[in-house]
Amino acid sequence: MLNEGGRTQALSTDFPWVTANHGYSYLDNGATTQKHHAVIDRITAFLSAEYATVHRGVYRHSMAATEACEQVRHAFQTFINAPHAHEVIFTTGTTMGLNTAAFGMANQLKSGDEIVLTEMEHHANWVPWQQVAQRTGAVIKVVPITPVGELDYEWMATHLTERTAVVSVMHVSNVLGTINDIPRIVAMARQVGAKVVVDGAQAIAHIPVDVQALGVDAYVVSGHKMYGPTGVGVLWGKTDWLSTLSPFVYGGDMIETVTVTGSTFCGLPGRLEGGTPPIAEIVGLGPAIGFLQGVGWPRIMAHDEALRLEATTRLKGLDGISIYGESSTKTGVISFGVAGVHPHDVGSILDECQVAVRVGHHCAQPLMTVLGVPATVRASFGVYNSSQDIDRLVAGLEQVMAVFR
Amino acid sequence: MSRLEQLYQQLILDHHKAPHHFGEADPVTHDAVGNNPLCGDMYRVTLTVVDDRLIQVKFSGTGCAISKASGSLMAVALTGLTVAEALALKNRFLEFLNADGDPDGLGKLAALGGVRQFPARVKCATLVWRAFEAAIESGGHPVSTE
Numbered sequence: 388m389l390n391e392g393g394r395t396q397a398l399s400t401d402f403p404w405v406t407a408n409h410g411y412s413y414l415d416n417g418a419t420t421q422k423h424h425a426v427i428d429r430i431t432a433f434l435s436a437e438y439a440t441v442h443r444g445v446y447r448h449s450m451a452a453t454e455a456c457e458q459v460r461h462a463f464q465t466f467i468n469a470p471h472a473h474e475v476i477f478t479t480g481t482t483m484g485l486n487t488a489a490f491g492m493a494n495q496l497k498s499g500d501e502i503v504l505t506e507m508e509h510h511a512n513w514v515p516w517q518q519v520a521q522r523t524g525a526v527i528k529v530v531p532i533t534p535v536g537e538l539d540y541e542w543m544a545t546h547l548t549e550r551t552a553v554v555s556v557m558h559v560s561n562v563l564g565t566i567n568d569i570p571r572i573v574a575m576a577r578q579v580g581a582k583v584v585v586d587g588a589q590a591i592a593h594i595p596v597d598v599q600a601l602g603v604d605a606y607v608v609s610g611h612k613m614y615g616p617t618g619v620g621v622l623w624g625k626t627d628w629l630s631t632l633s634p635f636v637y638g639g640d641m642i643e644t645v646t647v648t649g650s651t652f653c654g655l656p657g658r659l660e661g662g663t664p665p666i667a668e669i670v671g672l673g674p675a676i677g678f679l680q681g682v683g684w685p686r687i688m689a690h691d692e693a694l695r696l697e698a699t700t701r702l703k704g705l706d707g708i709s710i711y712g713e714s715s716t717k718t719g720v721i722s723f724g725v726a727g728v729h730p731h732d733v734g735s736i737l738d739e740c741q742v743a744v745r746v747g748h749h750c751a752q753p754l755m756t757v758l759g760v761p762a763t764v765r766a767s768f769g770v771y772n773s774s775q776d777i778d779r780l781v782a783g784l785e786q787v788m789a790v791f792r
Numbered sequence: 793m794s795r796l797e798q799l800y801q802q803l804i805l806d807h808h809k810a811p812h813h814f815g816e817a818d819p820v821t822h823d824a825v826g827n828n829p830l831c832g833d834m835y836r837v838t839l840t841v842v843d844d845r846l847i848q849v850k851f852s853g854t855g856c857a858i859s860k861a862s863g864s865l866m867a868v869a870l871t872g873l874t875v876a877e878a879l880a881l882k883n884r885f886l887e888f889l890n891a892d893g894d895p896d897g898l899g900k901l902a903a904l905g906g907v908r909q910f911p912a913r914v915k916c917a918t919l920v921w922r923a924f925e926a927a928i929e930s931g932g933h934p935v936s937t938e
Contacts, residue, residue, distance in 0.1 A: 729856035731831050732800075735910055739796050747831045761832040761854055790800050791857070 395693040398682055398770040402614075403427060405771045412742045412776035416612075417561050417589060417720050417749075417767035423614045425674035430616065433670045441666055442640060442657075452666060459673040460656070466676050467606065468597040469623050473655040476622040476629070477664050481588040482511040483635075484607035484622035487659060488555070488584045489515035491632030496552055498524030503547065503554040503581070505530040505538055506757050507563060510750040512555055512586045525552070532757060536563035536712035543575055551581040558590035558606075562749045562765065563712025564695070564720030566594065573602040582628060588612055592769070593691055593718040595684045604628040610668060614770070615675030619668035622659070629655055636661035687770065691719040694768045698777045705784055711758055719768035722749075725784065728791045730762040736790060737764075740783030742776070798906035799913070800857065808857035813867030817848040822932040825853075826923030828915055833859050837923040841932060845874050849924070856916050858907060863920035865901050875928060882921050889914055 439448035592613040610619040641661040707726035734746035817838040833855030840848035851863040887893040895902035
């Protein structure tokens, strides 16, 4: 049972880090997740006996490694219900995916064109577009958030224009936990002919993602936030949109022919995958996808919600805690402040109390400015967390208050 | 004392709650900003240096208990020293934090030694000192008497 006597149990105990650190509560899943044993085992086996380069070799190991990577491409295609496997572009992570999208679109942007971002974006979805705007003369428009931490869709409805070329928005906020209404944004963008790029880093391990149902043009994720390896991610894009992008990384693997005077580039997905890819990491992503599919979204979402609701209720029961982000549609991400105590001090004391949280601006300084705080404390849940982790968090916060009484 | 008690000694908590020399020097002859981009902590250190002596040492800004207490203790310790004496004390303090050095001659600053067991927090204790160093290195600017 997920929930016995009002207590939420872990969904999986197959995480070696969690076993090795018994008695310690890892609540920094928004930053990165621990690795499922199947991921570790697959990478170890692959590097131990199967490793070779991909795409180029005529020998058996290279062909098998290529096949292993392509299998993961197909697995990811199924995972997000993408129409075609060639639309799944392997990257090194969300930051690389968003840079590929932004700089890839730069040649289509003209002075005065609008790039629409939101106040809650992660720096990975701010800085590439800012750079592209500076180089093209495009203008950045920023969608405000409401007091509960949701996007102001009314504002959006009246501020997208014929000049809006792209809306780039996160699916789930890494600070507020808010799940944004992507289909609603897509409907507005379509009316003005704008493309929609979605930063799915915080969504991919928490809610089902069906890129066709969402209707977006691009969806970007990291492997390491979905119980898979670091150094690998996916940029999915519609074939028509991907085909308009200039490559972001030029070099080996992405070319058709190279002469001393010029080069021609290969088709999708290779055109956007310059250089030797993170082969072992791509292979290791496969079991992470399989793990999430095996557990299933109904259980993952019920577990995430049970922990979020329990933690929210119990934190609100403590004096001096303010929670940032109170949308009714949230994932298991809770940002909060402790009155009179800086988040850094909270983080150090919680670590002494065997709890890992993130403290700081969460790479979302524009959002911190809107919230009027320099930093927050963030607890974010994963499949191995349970009510016991919330017990430790609450006990740790009581210790914080005892030190700073 | 537990690790936490060493980190958050009463002296640290007192200086955090009621920091000394919090504000801006008047007139300002030297100033610099110390910024920790990882956590958003930011302080401005302002000095009044007359005849090579620190007449006023002030700091302002926001940050954690450790950084604020460090600013308060620093301002108290440096006020009245010559620039050379202050830089020597700064070096001795940074050595104490980073290399497990001797607390001799550091007085109340030794209370910040608890951070040595919290490597992630050493930067909190050194932030305002780096700003002080930068203020001196900036060479200062002449004080207008108008």
